[in-house]
Amino acid sequence: MNRLPGGNTTSVRPGRWTPPQRLFFWCALAAGLAWSATVLCASDGWSLDDELSHYLRSRSVWQNPILLLDTWTRVGRNLFHVLPAPFGLTATRLWTLGFAGLAVGLTALLAARLGARRAWLAPLVLCFQPWFVELSWGVLTQTPFMLALVAGVLGIAGNRLILAGLCFGALPLIRHEGIALTGLWIAILAGRTLVISRHDWRRALIAAIMTAAPIIACNLSTWVFLGELPLRVFLSAKPTEIYGHGTLWHFIPISILPAGVFTLALSAVGLPSVCRNWKATWPLIFFPAYFILHSLIYWRGLFASGGYYHFLMPMAPGLAVAALFGADALLDAPARAAGRTGIALLSGAVLQGLLMVHLWRDGHPHFTLIRDPIDRAIDAALDWQKKERPRAAAVVCHHIYAAWREDWIETPARRRLDATPISELPPGCVVLWEEKYSDLTGLPLDALKSDPAWRECTTFGGGSVRVFEKIR
Numbered sequence: 445m446n447r448l449p450g451g452n453t454t455s456v457r458p459g460r461w462t463p464p465q466r467l468f469f470w471c472a473l474a475a476g477l478a479w480s481a482t483v484l485c486a487s488d489g490w491s492l493d494d495e496l497s498h499y500l501r502s503r504s505v506w507q508n509p510i511l512l513l514d515t516w517t518r519v520g521r522n523l524f525h526v527l528p529a530p531f532g533l534t535a536t537r538l539w540t541l542g543f544a545g546l547a548v549g550l551t552a553l554l555a556a557r558l559g560a561r562r563a564w565l566a567p568l569v570l571c572f573q574p575w576f577v578e579l580s581w582g583v584l585t586q587t588p589f590m591l592a593l594v595a596g597v598l599g600i601a602g603n604r605l606i607l608a609g610l611c612f613g614a615l616p617l618i619r620h621e622g623i624a625l626t627g628l629w630i631a632i633l634a635g636r637t638l639v640i641s642r643h644d645w646r647r648a649l650i651a652a653i654m655t656a657a658p659i660i661a662c663n664l665s666t667w668v669f670l671g672e673l674p675l676r677v678f679l680s681a682k683p684t685e686i687y688g689h690g691t692l693w694h695f696i697p698i699s700i701l702p703a704g705v706f707t708l709a710l711s712a713v714g715l716p717s718v719c720r721n722w723k724a725t726w727p728l729i730f731f732p733a734y735f736i737l738h739s740l741i742y743w744r745g746l747f748a749s750g751g752y753y754h755f756l757m758p759m760a761p762g763l764a765v766a767a768l769f770g771a772d773a774l775l776d777a778p779a780r781a782a783g784r785t786g787i788a789l790l791s792g793a794v795l796q797g798l799l800m801v802h803l804w805r806d807g808h809p810h811f812t813l814i815r816d817p818i819d820r821a822i823d824a825a826l827d828w829q830k831k832e833r834p835r836a837a838a839v840v841c842h843h844i845y846a847a848w849r850e851d852w853i854e855t856p857a858r859r860r861l862d863a864t865p866i867s868e869l870p871p872g873c874v875v876l877w878e879e880k881y882s883d884l885t886g887l888p889l890d891a892l893k894s895d896p897a898w899r900e901c902t903t904f905g906g907g908s909v910r911v912f913e914k915i916r
Contacts, residue, residue: 457556461564469552469564476571477545479797484537484581487813491582491754496848498522499536499583502529504854511854513666515674520617520658524588533848537581540588544580547591551761554598558725560768562775568790569710569771570764572797575702575757578813589618590758593730596629597761600727605633605647609654617662619755620677620747624737625730626655677747689745695738695756701802702753703763706792711763713789714770731762767793818880819845821905825876826850828902828911836913837872840864842885846876866891866898874901875912 461469490496501517502525512522528539552566570576579586592614599608612629615622630652637648659675666672700708718725735756742751749755774786803810822845829839838861841847852858866875866887875898877887892898892912901911 458553458563465564469567472565472567473545473548473571476548476567476797477541480541480544480571480577480580481538483577483800483812484541485534486811489813489815489819491578491813492584492752493816493844495583496533496844498525498585499529499533500844500847500852500854502526502536502583506530507853508855510669513662513670515666515672515677518585518618518620519662519666519674520592520614521585521588521619524618525583533583536583540583541581543591544576544587547587547594547761550591550594550598551764554594554601554761555765555768557598557601558728558765559721560765561772563768565768565771565790566764569707569767569793570760572794573702573704573707573760573763574797574800574802575704575753576760577797577800578702578803579754579757584754585619586754586757589615589622590760592618593625593734593758594761597727597730600629600632601724605651606654609633609651610658613655613658617658621737621741623678625734626659628730628733630655688751690742690751692739692743694742694751695735695753698751699753699756702757703760704793704796706789706796707763707767710767710770710774710789710793712770713773714766714768717769717773718766725765728762728765731759734759816845816880818843818878818905818908821909822846822876822878823849824904825902825909825911828904829874829876832901833874833913835872836874837870839874839876840869840887841876841878842881842887843876843878866895869914871897871914871916873914875914877910877912879908 458466458469498517498521501511501514502522505511505522505526506529511517512526513519514522524543525536525540528536548567548570551570552563555566556563581587592611596608596611596615599605599611608629612626615625633648633651633655637645663674666674718728738749738755741747742749771786771790774782774789777783777786798811799809800811803813822841822843825841826839826846826849829836839850840861842862846852847854863886869875875887875892877889877892883889889910892910893900897914897916898912899915901913903910
């Protein structure tokens with residue numbers, strides 16, 4: 445029989461892991477997080493511009509506390525990042541990565557509870573999923589959502605319903621579509637209580653109350669302080685048409701490389717074991733439900749979904765658990781070829797996270813995140829403004845990179861300035877038009893070029909960024 449170091453097919457729970465198994469788990473976890481930290485520190489860019497928006501929003505909470513309740517950047521995500529934000533983007537990213545490490549530990553606990561005998565291999569099949577390496581440290585919604593989701597599923601598996609309720613109640617505060625998983629949890633809780641354990645209805649009722657508590661608290665607070673009701677976002681299924689829509693199977697091809705071919709192969713091998721053990725493993729249903737949910741949302745073009753694979757990264761723990769069952773199936777098989785296949789797939793699961801093929805561009809290897817060329821054009825435009833128009837009445841640019849570079853704190857005054865129509869901006873104001881967001885956010889190029897009050901001063905990045913000055 446083929447085994448990895450410390451292999452023991454009778455060991456299930458972490459408390460029963462042998463010393464070599466515990467050592468392997470912690471060393472593999474440290475190696476996985478160290479690799480993500482390396483990618484973090486070596487990257488001069490970001491996966492999505494939303495990361496800078498989220499970071500600046502949390503950074504600005506300390507000067508403008510009402511931003512904590514901002515619906516667009518999500519209350520739950522804001523609370524998650526608000527403490528480290530004053531210490532800079534890198535510190536906030538490292539904070540996020542630390543909680544991603546906690547999610548890996550919870551995934552190992554979940555796998556062990558569900559019956560995976562080699563749950564101590566969890567860092568190999570989770571930390572090196574390519575989208576985990578790319579997104580586990582981003583100041584985005586993925587890591588806090590992943591953490592709450594895996595903690596909630598672990599709560600169900602361990603019959604800790606109140607803990608599960610809190611976790612599932614937090615999901616819609618981190619990502620809006622989390623409300624669907626919250627609804628699924630409530631349905632399961634009600635069915636479990638009515639059919640299986642009627643005598644336990646008091647604990648189920650408390651769990652339901654704890655599920656609702658974060659959602660109610662968020663909506664009441666936002667209503668009191670902002671006069672807004674976050675739940676209204678679900679009444680506007682198509683707030684914009686700019687993100688389009690796709691096929692029902694859109695996410696299948698675009699998720700293969702980010703999830704990892706070897707992870708998916710191990711998960712496929714483990715799926716029969718998961719299904720056979722369905723009485724224990726059924727809580728994993730939340731992970732495929734999340735995939736189906738996003739597929740339906742993008743298929744119908746709902747809720748401003750751009751169809752990005754990034755949104756599916758919180759599925760990573762579910763794939764990892766299935767992969768651990770796959771590793772057990774191969775390494776326990778009597779055929780030597782199966783054991784060798786298991787070791788090869790586990791090795792590949794690590795290699796895929798080191799190669800990061802999904803980030804390669806133009807056929808050339810890339811192992812880090814690089815800045816969009818438009819960011820460098822904005823750099824040049826801001827440098828020009830500081831040299832040529834240092835006393836500008838105001839500087840306006842709707843690309844979040846400019847706000848991040850200049851550390852524009854989102855005070856009420858700054859928000860009013862960004863929302864001011866171009867016709868009402870003061871003389872001497874400088875506007876940096878850029879091709880990515882300006883036309884969509886109230887700074888249309890045609891209006892700037894046709895209005896005699898505005899003069900085009902210079903361009904950068906082949907015209908992707910244009911500098912205008914209001915002369916009267």
